[in-house]
Amino acid sequence: MTDDRVFKALADPTRRFLLDRLYERDGRTLSELESELEMTRFGVMKHLRLLEDAGLVVTRRSGREKLHYLNPVPIRLIHDRWIDKYRERYVSALADLKNELEETA
Amino acid sequence: MTTMTAQTTQVYQLFIKATPERVWDAITKSEFTTRYFFASRIEMTDGRRRAYGPNGELWGDSAILEEDPPRRLVHEWQGLYDPDLAAETTSRVTWEIEPQDGGITKLTLIHDHLEGAPKTAESVAGGWMLVLSGLKTLLETGQPLAG
Numbered sequence: 001m002t003d004d005r006v007f008k009a010l011a012d013p014t015r016r017f018l019l020d021r022l023y024e025r026d027g028r029t030l031s032e033l034e035s036e037l038e039m040t041r042f043g044v045m046k047h048l049r050l051l052e053d054a055g056l057v058v059t060r061r062s063g064r065e066k067l068h069y070l071n072p073v074p075i076r077l078i079h080d081r082w083i084d085k086y087r088e089r090y091v092s093a094l095a096d097l098k099n100e101l102e103e104t105a
Numbered sequence: 106m107t108t109m110t111a112q113t114t115q116v117y118q119l120f121i122k123a124t125p126e127r128v129w130d131a132i133t134k135s136e137f138t139t140r141y142f143f144a145s146r147i148e149m150t151d152g153r154r155r156a157y158g159p160n161g162e163l164w165g166d167s168a169i170l171e172e173d174p175p176r177r178l179v180h181e182w183q184g185l186y187d188p189d190l191a192a193e194t195t196s197r198v199t200w201e202i203e204p205q206d207g208g209i210t211k212l213t214l215i216h217d218h219l220e221g222a223p224k225t226a227e228s229v230a231g232g233w234m235l236v237l238s239g240l241k242t243l244l245e246t247g248q249p250l251a252g
Contacts (some may be wrong), residue, residue, distance in 0.1 A: 002120070002157075025112070026112040026114060026115070026116070027112075027114050053152075054117075055120070058116045060116065060215070069114070069116035071116055071118045072234060073118060073234065073237060073238070074119075076234050076238060077119075077238065079239065
């Protein structure tokens with residue numbers, strides 16, 4: 001299940017930090033990302049692999065370099081599936097409240 | 106404080122429960138594009154990819170650089186639907202379609218060469234997300250996204 005992998009990938013501060021770095025500027029190499037973390041190269045690679053498995057990071061080759069890009073689609077799909085509908089309910093609850101208050105006023 | 110500027114290379118990837126051939130048709134044939142691509146009628150003829158708005162206005166007219174159905178499509182991009190965007194330099198869109206196990210297709214869209222087109226980069230960043238989630242919904246359910 002893709003959603004499980006996305007939630008699991010997001011449930012870690014280092015991985016969220018990596019996503020924020022890529023949000024600021026995309027197309028970074030492992031070395032660039034590693035330089036911003038107090039962590040071994042192997043540790044950063046492990047986190048990046050989890051992000052890639054969840055589809056949150058997509059890698060592309062550019063010559064000899066492997067560049068990491070943030071893929072915003074899975075977060076959007078989670079948003080549509082898990083957040084948007086609750087927000088709608090909240091909004092419609094407020095609208096109902098307004099109607100009710102105005103009717104009794 | 107960091108200011109956010111839209112990326113000059115944007116990568117979007119998603120998995121769609123559909124064959125590569127259906128994904129190809131959905132991105133190249135107007136009977137599909139009108140249902141998820143901001144209602145635009147996209148036509149690919151004579152090495153050009155043209156997009157028309159609902160009233161026939163020309164929204165895009167760009168060269169096709171590579172066409173390898175149902176795997177790969179590369180075309181130039183210039184938004185003619187807004188004079189500010191039309192004044193910017195031409196960028197490039199690459200569609201990569203890869204079959205996966207279990208009747209799933211991986212679709213990767215790369216919009217790059219946006220260095221000379223900051224307004225376009227800003228404009229398409231939200232746009233591609235809507236287009237791609239609309240494409241996925243249409244192919245998987247047969248229905249366009251509500252909206």
